[in-house]
Amino acid sequence: MCQNFGSLHLSGPLKDMNFSVPEGSGVRLIYQFTAEPPAVSFRATGEKDGILDIVAETGVLYLNGSLDWETKAKYRLQVESLDEKGQRVKGPYTVIILVEDINDNPPEFDQLMYSGVVRQNSRPGKPFMYVHATDRDDPSTPHAQLTYSILHHFPNPYSTMLFQINNVTGAISPSMTGSHYLDPQKQDTFTLVVTVKDMAGMTMNAFTGSADVVITVKESLWKAPPTIHIQENSTQDHPVNVSQVHSNEPDVIYELFEKEKLPRLPFSVDQNGVIYVTEPLDREEKNAYSFFAIAKDKEGELVDKPLQISVVVEDINDNPPVCQKALTVLEVQENEDAGSTIGTLSATDMDEKDTLNSRLQFKIESQVPAVPASDLFFIQQDTGMLQLISHSLNKRIASNYSLKVLVTDAVFQTICDVQIHVIDINDQIPIFEKSDYQNVTVAEDLPVGTVILEIQATDADEPLTGSSYIIYEIKEGDPNKVFIIETDPETNRGSIRINKALDFETAQVYNLVIHATNPEPLVPGVQYNSSSIAVLKVFLTNVDEPPVFNSEAYIGEALENIPVNTLVMTVEAYDPEGDTVRYSLEGDVKKWLRIDSSTGKIYTASLLDREQEQAYEVQIVASESSKQGKDSTFIINLKDVNDNPPRLAMNSALFFCYPLSGGERTLIQATDDDEQKFYSTFTFSLKDDMNTRNNWEISKINSTHAYLSPKHTNLEEKVYNVPVIINDNGRPPLEAEINLEVNICKCSSEKSCFIEVQREHSWPSTGQAIGILLGCLFIKKKKEERDKPLLLGYLFYLTLCFA
Structure with a gap:
């Protein structure tokens, strides 16, 4: 049992005891042992160290000197009681004095000044150095619980500090601001005043120590290398070293990851940060790569932000020219002047654009036929544009030319085929076979589209071209376009058709002037003349037309x-x-x-x-x-007018199962043969007679439906006629009184009425009997076998009824 030092007047018999005494100096009474006869005195031995003892006559245990927890935290004494002859009566008993620590030691840093190095762009919160302090007080108490902080920051160019310290571990790291702004070009040295407090820094009476921390900022090693240039289709043994990255931290793990999704990333990195290309690259497949390099610590955490690595694949001349078309077909008129452009031969090269590797040059290798000369055409060396050299093309001499064009780059060459068609010029005009087609008489009731006459002109230019195709137009005599002329493209024959309905009363005769022309312009010096003009007179005959x-x-x-x-x-x-x-x-x-x-x-x-x-x-x-x-x-x-009264929209008989249990109701529906707007709302009510009012009630559900229900459960097993009145909302409204036949009857297990009650002691009517049969047929199929005898019984009963 440990006694508090504050209880100075406690006393008791001799026994094993523990006492807790705060460290410090001065005379202090600890405890008084009481003597039990024949004991008259006490004796203490053990770790008294000259400051602990006992008064023999009174048994008072006391302190006479200074206790120091840092020197000795526990004293062990043996106390015994003696009689008058000095012989032991009791004991020895063990008395332990525990020295209580007080906060009497300030914390001290291991060094008066610390120095550290931080790299530019270091990750925020990543420690680059530590400070450490100790306290001689009891570590199990708050006296030695230390907390670190930064008191001053020299210089401090920003509103927030560039550095931070872990208040428990003393780890110093860049702050978020420092990670972003630290730059040795702007400020390469900082001095921090770091303080340490005991008592966990939670009280004003805590002791404080301080130390200077000098931090040097160095340029970051973690930098993206310059753009890497790799020549395509390399024949070196792969992998090939192409660059390297360096982390600011030692013993990191380097990795690469893609910026874009690729079928494969042809790059790797080793644990020294060396970047390799793992296979030959093809610029025509992909001309640039962009990916990231990262550095992780052993726990898999990033120690630096990712670096973007850029790779450009350099072109080599590894692709031959390619003709854009297997055969390039061009046309030229036979009267074209020398120097006229015919067209352009297009070729491509998959090597890098706008470089010597993809520069193409053109040269005509051959011309077939070589008439009237072997060099009728010229091709521009760098553009592939074809031109005429002389004004010497004649379709009658040669209608087509085949050219072989050599296309080259700095290494490769390709032959492209060109075919040039010589087009006939329009130097012949259409000539009518007749200049006057005389008269044509037609009835005014001929249908639109009827051909009234065919005309013919000929053209000596090349067949089936724009120079020889003939367009017929009525230039005079038909201002309202009553007639139209269509051309057969094979024969150039013109068909004059009725385009609009003829009317004798409007016009009896048409004097038509027809011109024949070509869609292709005539060459200079050639003009249309009277040979391309024909006339025709159309007479209409009157027809007695119906109204x-x-x-x-x-x-x-x-x-x-x-x-x-x-x-x-x-x-x-x-x-x-x-x-x-x-x-x-x-x-x-x-x-x-x-x-x-x-x-x-x-x-x-x-x-x-x-x-x-x-x-x-x-x-x-x-x-x-x-x-x-x-x-x-x-x-x-x-x-519509409201001329149809409401009626029921249901055909099935209404029934309730006997005996009534209360709460039964059945649905009734009204309709009307008039338009919807006249019967969108119906009102339902019962006829105002005592018998109906006492036994039945009706309640509306919506505009077309209502519930009919018994008012009590005392209704008999029979058929009741319930008069219901239905009104529509037409103008004027119409009313219908309908007698609902409601059957109170015994029901089957399927809640169907299976025996029609007698009406005033008579046999059921034919309709009622059919209703009974239909009720029976509602029995579920899965119960048919079980209930066959019962159903046969119902049918037998019906047979008797009809008999």
């Missing part, structure tokens, strides 16, 4: 409840010859309409009904005295 309506279709609208003989539409037709027109109707199957034969006014002949036909269509026929004319369509769209 024609002003419109192909007429559409009217009327309410379905308009009175008979109401005018709904007036139609109009005219006769081209001015004869009187009479009107009639066809297809009026419902006999709803009639038409005034003289005026074209259409009236209702009977009542209309939108529910039978919403859009009613008939044919209107216009005729004259001699023949029937064209017809037109008349469609009358009938607008």
Whole structure:
């Protein structure tokens, strides 16, 4: 048991004891042992060191001197009691004095001044040096718990410090600002005043020590090398050393990773930071690479930010020229002047653009045929542009030339084939076989597209070219383009067709002047003349034409409840010859309409009904005295009126299973044959009679549905007639009273009514019996085998009913 030194007046019998005494100097009483007869005195031996003892007569254990925890932290004494003769009565007992430490030692740095080196761009938080201090006080107490901090930073050009210190370990590292801004070119030396406090720095009474830290900033070793240039298709043994990176930290692990996704990265790095290309490169496959080099510590953490490595693949002349086309085909007119450009031969080289490796030069090796001369053509050496040397091409001498062109770069050469077609010039005009095609008589009712005459001109230029193709145009006599002329491209024969409907009443004769021309311009000095012009006179004959309506279709609208003989539409037709027109109707199957034969006014002949036909269509026929004319369509769209009362939209019988248990209800639905806008909302109610009100109630669900339910469970097993009133929302609204037949009956396990109750002690009606049968058929298929005897029984019962 350890007694606190503050209890100075404690006393007790002699026994083994522990005491805790703060270090320091002066006389202090620790404890008083009480003597038990025959003991009259006490004796202490052991580690008294001249400062611990006991008063023999009184048994008071005391301190007479200074305790120092740093010198000795524990004293061990043996105490015994003696009688009057000095003989031991009790003991010896062990008494241990534990010296309590007090904070009486300041912390001290291992060095008065520290020096360290940091590299530019070092990673923030990565220590580059440590400071260390010690405290002689008890390390198990806060007295020796030390905390580090930076007191001063010389110089400090930024608002935040460039360095930071771990307050527990004393590790010094660049701050985020320092990692970014440290630069030996701007400031290569810094002095830090670092302090250390004991008591974990948590109290104002803590002791403090300090030391100077001189930091030298050196240029970063971790730099991206200059762009690496590697010549393609190298024949060296691979891998080949192409560059190297150096980390600021020792014993790092170097790695490469791709900036872009590649099928393979043909580079590697060893543990000395040497970068290798692992295989020959092909500039035509990829002309540049960009990837990153990184350095990691043994824990896999980055020690520096990634470096971007750039590689340029240098070209060598390893690709021959390639003709852009297997055969380059060009055209030239036979009358072209010397120096005229014919076209350009295109060739490519996959070597690097705009270098000597891809520079191409052109030369004509041969010309076939070599007539009328062997050097009719010239090719520009550096562009591949072909030109005529002389004005000597003649299609009749040679219509085609084949050239072999040699294309070379500094190492390779290729032959490209060129074919030059000599095009006939347009030096011949079209000549009509007839200058006057006389007269043509046609009826005015010939259909559009009918050919009324074929004409022919010829051209002596090369067939099937723009120089010989003939375009026929009516230049005079047809301002409204009633006629059109089409050319057969094979024969140059022209077909004069009707382009617009003919009308004798508009024009009886056309005096046409027709010109024949080529799409290709004539050469200078050649002009069209009268040989390329023909005339034709077209006479029209009158035809008695039927009447024609002003419109192909007429559409009217009327309410379905308009009175008979109401005018709904007036139609109009005219006769081209001015004869009187009479009107009639066809297809009026419902006999709803009639038409005034003289005026074209259409009236209702009977009542209309939108529910039978919403859009009613008939044919209107216009005729004259001699023949029937064209017809037109008349469609009358009938607008709805509210002329249909509501009705039930369900056919199935309503029933409830007997006996009623309460809460039953069944769904009823209303509909209306009128348009939706007249019955979008229905109201449901029961007839106002006492029997109905006492037994039934109805509740609306939505605009078309409601629930019917019994008001109580005392209804009998029989058929009830429940009068329901349904109103629509038409204008005016219509009302229908419907007697719902509701069966209260015994039900099968499938909740279907299987025996129709007798109606006033009579047999069920045929419809009721069929309802019973249908109810039976609702039995689930999986229970059919089990329930066959029961179903046969129901059928037997029905047979008796019908009998």
